[in-house]
Amino acid sequence: MQPIGQTPKEFILSIDALTVSFDGFKAVNDLSLYVDENEIRVIIGPNGAGKTTVLDLICGRTKATSGSIKFEGRELTKMREHEIVHAGVGRKFQNPSIYEDLTVFENLELSFPRGRSVFGALAFRRDQEVIDRVEEVAEMIFLKDQLRTDAAILSHGQKQWLEIGMLLIQKPRLLMLDEPVAGMSVAERVKTADLLNTITKNQSVIVIEHDMKFVEDIAHRVTVLHQGKVLSEGTMDRVKHDPKVVEVYLGH
Amino acid sequence: MPTVGFLFSKKEWLYLAILAALLLIVLPASVDIFRLNLIGKYLTYAFVALGLVLLWGNGGILSLGQGIFFGLGGYCMAMFLKLEASTPEATKIQSTPGIPDFMDWNQVTALPFWWQPFHSFTFTLLAIILVPSVFAFIIGAAMFKRRVGGVYFAIITQAVAAILTILIIGQQGYTGGVNGITDLRTLLGWDIRTDSAKLILYFINAGLLIGVLLLAQAVRMSKFGRLLIAMRDREDRVRFSGYDVSNFKIFIFCLAAAISAIGGAMFTLQVGFMSPSFVGIVPSIEMVIFAAVGGRLSLFGAIYGALLVNAAKTTFSESFPELWLFAMGGLFIAVVMAFPFGLAGVVKDYVEPFVARRLPVLLGRGRAPQPQAAQ
Secondary structure (H helix, E strand, O other): OOOOOOOHHHEEEEEEEEEEEEOOEEEEEEEEEEEEOOOEEEEEOOOOOOHHHHHHHHHOOOOOOEEEEEEOOEEOOOOOHHHHHHHOEEEEOOOOOOOOOOEHHHHHHHHOOOOOOHHHHHHOOOOHHHHHHHHHHHHHOOOHHHOOOEHHHOOHHHHHHHHHHHHHOOOOOEEEEEOOOOOOOHHHHHHHHHHHHHHOOOOEEEEEOOOHHHHHHHOOEEEEEEOOEEEEEEOHHHHHOOHHHHHHHHOO | OOOOOOOOOHHHHHHHHHHHHHHHHHHHHHOOHHHHHHHHHHHHHHHHHHHHHHHHHHOOOOOOOHHHHHHHHHHHHHHHHHHHHOOOOOOOOOOOOOOOHHHHHOOOOOOOHHHHHHHOHHHHHHHHHHHHHHHHHHHHHHHHOOOOOHHHHHHHHHHHHHHHHHHHHHOHHHHOHHHOEOOOOEEOOEEOOOHHHHHHHHHHHHHHHHHHHHHHHHHHHOHHHHHHHHHHHOHHHHHOOOOOHHHHHHHHHHHHHHHHHHHHHHHHHHHOOEOHHHOOHHHHHHHHHHHHHHOOOOHHHHHHHHHHHHHHHHHHHHHOOOOHHHHHHHHHHHHHHHOOOHHHHHHHHHHHHHHHHHHHHHHHOOOOOOOOOOO
16 A cells, blocks of 8 residues: 555556645645556545545646646646646546537547647648547547537537546546546446547546445546545555444444 | 547638638628728637637636737837828927827937837837747746746736836826727728728738648647646646746747737737727626637637627627626526537537538538538
8 A cells, every 4th residue: 555665656646645635624635646557536425525636736737736747757746737647647537628619520529639739729720630539539439420410419428438538539658537427327327438448448437436336347546535634545455444434434 | 549630630621711701702702802801800809709719718817908019019019100100291380300109299309219120020020029028038938937827817818008108108208098099091002991902901800810720730730739637627736747837938928918818919010099998807808708608728719709709799889888787797607507518519519410410411512511600
C-alpha cells in the first residue's frame, strides 16, 4: 500500500500530501495516492468523502491548497486545465457532459486532438483521418449508426457512452471516469462494463463508482476515501474485509 | 457525414440571392435617394447585428456594449474626414487655422498628436479595424482570462460603453463633445454629400455587408463555429477537451468588434457625422434588439431585423416620439417570450413548411418562392 523503496518515477500518477480547503473545510486532507502504469484504480467512499474533488484537483478544475500531483513526472498543480489535457489526462464528468446542439459526429470531431488553437480551429479540415477515427470510436461506443443524430436526443446511457468516446478519441494516457454507470439500465450497465474492459486494457484508469458489483468486475486496486483521507487501500477482497471500511461505508 | 455544400446549404444560397436582390436591385430601384440613404444607415447597424449573431447567438456571450466598437470605427472615419475638411484655407477665420473647428472653439491651439496619423487614409482604414479590435482584446483578455461571463460580462460592457460616452462628452476639445464630429464634406476630394455619392456609398455599404455575411458564415462553418456552440452549451467540457476557452472568446469578441466598426465607419460616411449618441448604453441595447428580433442564430435574420426595427423606429417615432422606447422595449419582451429565435425562427417554423407544401403549385407557375419576411 505504501510506496516504500519505490521512486515516484515508476508511477504514472503520484499524489503527495494533497490538501484543499474551502473556507477552512478540508475536502481533501493530506491525501497521498499512487497509480501504476496500466492500473485500473477505483475510488469508493461515502458521499462527501472527497472523491470527485480529487478528480477536480487532478484535472485542474480545483486548485490545490498544498501538496503535489505529478503525472509522468510533470507537476499538474501548476498547469492550466487545457495544458493538463494536452499532457495526457482525460476526464469524464459525473453527469453526461456533451454538446447537445451538435451531432454525435461533431461531438467526437471537436474532441479529436488537432486544431486546438484559435487559428488551428479556423483552418481545421475534416479529412479522411478525422472521419476514420470518429467512425472507429463511434463503433466502440455503440453509436456507429447515430453519427448524424443530434446528441440531445440520445438516451442517458448513450450520452454517457458518447462522453467516454469523446475521451477515447483524445487517446489520454490517464483516463478518469466519474460514476460511468450511474443512472444506466441493467442492459446498458453490462454493455458499459464490456466497453470499459475493452478500453482499459493497457491504459491507466481512475474510476469513481458506487456499484460494488461493477467495482469488483473491473478494479485492480481500490482506494477508500473518508473525510478527505485514505481510509484503506488494496485489492477489493482486502478492502471489503477491512473493519474500518465496513464501519464507515460498506456496512450501511 | 453532414453535407452542407460550399458555405451555405442550397436553401441558404437562395436566401442569399433574395437578400442580394433586395439590397442591390429592389430597394435602389424603388425608393428615392433620401430613403435609400436612410436604409443605408439602417444597414450599418446590421453589421453590428451580424457580429452579435456570432458573439451572442453562437457563442452565448451577450455584449451590451457593441456601440463602443461601432462608435470607435465611426470616430476613426470621422477624424479623417474632419481633418480633410479642416484645411487652413477652409478654416482661415479660426484663431488657429488648419485644426478642426470644435478644437478652435475649445481654445485648443494645436492638433493633438493622436489626431496626426488620421491625415493618412491608409492609416485610417487600418485604424477602423485595429483600434476597436485592440480595445476589444483588452476588455476580452481582462474579462475572459478571469472567467468573467454571463450577466457580469454584459454589465461590464455596458459600463465601458457608458464610460466611453462620458469620456467623449467630457473631452470636447479633442472629440467634439456631445455634438460629435460634424460638418464632414469630402473623402479624398470626393464630395460625400451629393446624391450620386450617397448612391455609390449605399452600394459599397451593401456590398461590404454581404461580404461580412459570407465571412461570418465561413467562421460558423469552420470547426471554430462548432466550438462556439459547444462553449455556449458546455464550457467545461470544451476546456477539458484541451481548448483554452478564453482565447476563443477573446477572438470572437474582437471579430464582432471589427465587424461593428466597419458598420460605424460606413455610418459616418453615409450620415455625415458621428456623435456619442451612437456609442452609449441605449444604442448598444438597441443593436442587441435588432439581432434578437431578426433571430440571434441567423445571419440573414440579423440583417432583416436591423432593417425592420429601424424602419419601424423611423415611422413610429415620427408620429409618437415619446412612445417609441416603450414600443421597442415591448417588442423585445414579446420577441423573447413568444419567438426566441426571432423572425428567422418564424420563417423556419411557419413559412418554410408552408412553402414546402405549396412548392409544387408554385413550381407549376414557374416561380421561385419568396420565403423571407422582407415586407
